[in-house]
Amino acid sequence: MAVKLSKLLFVILLFSNLSCAVNAKDFEVSRSEIISHAKEKVNHSQKELDETIAKCRDNLPFIEKQKINNYDLSNEELFTALFYLSDKAITECEKITWGSYIFELSVLRSIEKHYSSPVTKTTDHEKLLLNNYWRKIKLELEYLNIDQPKRALIENDDLFKKPFDAVMTAKKLGI
Amino acid sequence: MQCVPINSVKFDKRSIEGIERIKNINGFSSLLTKVIGIGTFANIFLGNKVPELTFNIYQTDWAMIHQSMMALPSIQRKIIEDEARYQILDHQLDYKQRQFWEGISYGCKIK
Numbered sequence: 001m002a003v004k005l006s007k008l009l010f011v012i013l014l015f016s017n018l019s020c021a022v023n024a025k026d027f028e029v030s031r032s033e034i035i036s037h038a039k040e041k042v043n044h045s046q047k048e049l050d051e052t053i054a055k056c057r058d059n060l061p062f063i064e065k066q067k068i069n070n071y072d073l074s075n076e077e078l079f080t081a082l083f084y085l086s087d088k089a090i091t092e093c094e095k096i097t098w099g100s101y102i103f104e105l106s107v108l109r110s111i112e113k114h115y116s117s118p119v120t121k122t123t124d125h126e127k128l129l130l131n132n133y134w135r136k137i138k139l140e141l142e143y144l145n146i147d148q149p150k151r152a153l154i155e156n157d158d159l160f161k162k163p164f165d166a167v168m169t170a171k172k173l174g175i
Numbered sequence: 176m177q178c179v180p181i182n183s184v185k186f187d188k189r190s191i192e193g194i195e196r197i198k199n200i201n202g203f204s205s206l207l208t209k210v211i212g213i214g215t216f217a218n219i220f221l222g223n224k225v226p227e228l229t230f231n232i233y234q235t236d237w238a239m240i241h242q243s244m245m246a247l248p249s250i251q252r253k254i255i256e257d258e259a260r261y262q263i264l265d266h267q268l269d270y271k272q273r274q275f276w277e278g279i280s281y282g283c284k285i286k
Contacts, residue, residue, distance in 0.1 A: 049248065053253060076267070084245075124201065124248070124250045128250060128253050128257060130200065131257070131258070135264075139264065167260060167277065167281070
């Protein structure tokens with residue numbers, strides 16, 4: 001009986017060791033696979049982001065002078081409003097794809113950290129998003145300094161709800 | 176299509192910071208060295224005396240800087256355009272610096 005039990009224990013131990021060995025092998029394979037899969041996801045979302053950025057920023061129309069109503073804004077206020085509303089429309093246009101890109105990149109970095117692999121450095125896309133973010137906030141605060149009723153008039157104008165070229169619009173307005 | 180020459184532009188602190196940020200874009204300086212080598216834009220983006228100097232920018236300079244920019248990956252061009260856009264916002268009333276940044280952003284598209 002004792003011999004049978006020890007044989008059974010031996011078999012159990014043997015299988016459990018084999019199982020550990022298989023898991024260890026799986027772990028090694030999985031690590032590289034997981035990192036490479038996460039990188040693929042980043043590349044995929046980056047490709048989508050590039051397409052979105054091109055769609056939201058390239059060849060933007062400017063707004064013609066005759067289409068712009070009198071919003072009772074000074075030239076300086078109108079200049080600020082044009083840049084702010086253009087920024088806002090572009091941000092809205094790109095937001096979802098930025099979200100998934102930053103998400104996939106954060107996931108990749110957390111996996112790289114977890115496996116003590118070299119962590120992906122700041123990408124050019126992140127630089128595009130974040131280099132000037134402080135200026136976006138500054139611009140927003142400058143815009144919010146304009147009287148609310150005046151802001152409401154220009155904000156409710158459909159002309160400014162889609163991405164447009166603020167620089168060229170300002171130039172055409174002579175401001 | 177006409178690029179606008181600018182006479183005697185001197186850069187303020189905000190422009191200089193913007194120029195520095197552009198200089199730090201990966202590969203931009205080496206590309207500029209290769210494509211331009213010498214000239215006004217080489218002095219602006221590769222030199223270290225920008226705060227003290229005034230610059231004259233000619234049509235040929237614009238043509239060369241845009242040739243360099245077209246060789247950059249699209250995302251890096253976007254970083255430069257974004258910087259230029261905020262510089263235009265910062266220099267609404269400074270005609271020459273605004274013209275400079277409009278040129279960086281638009282090149283020969285602005286008439």
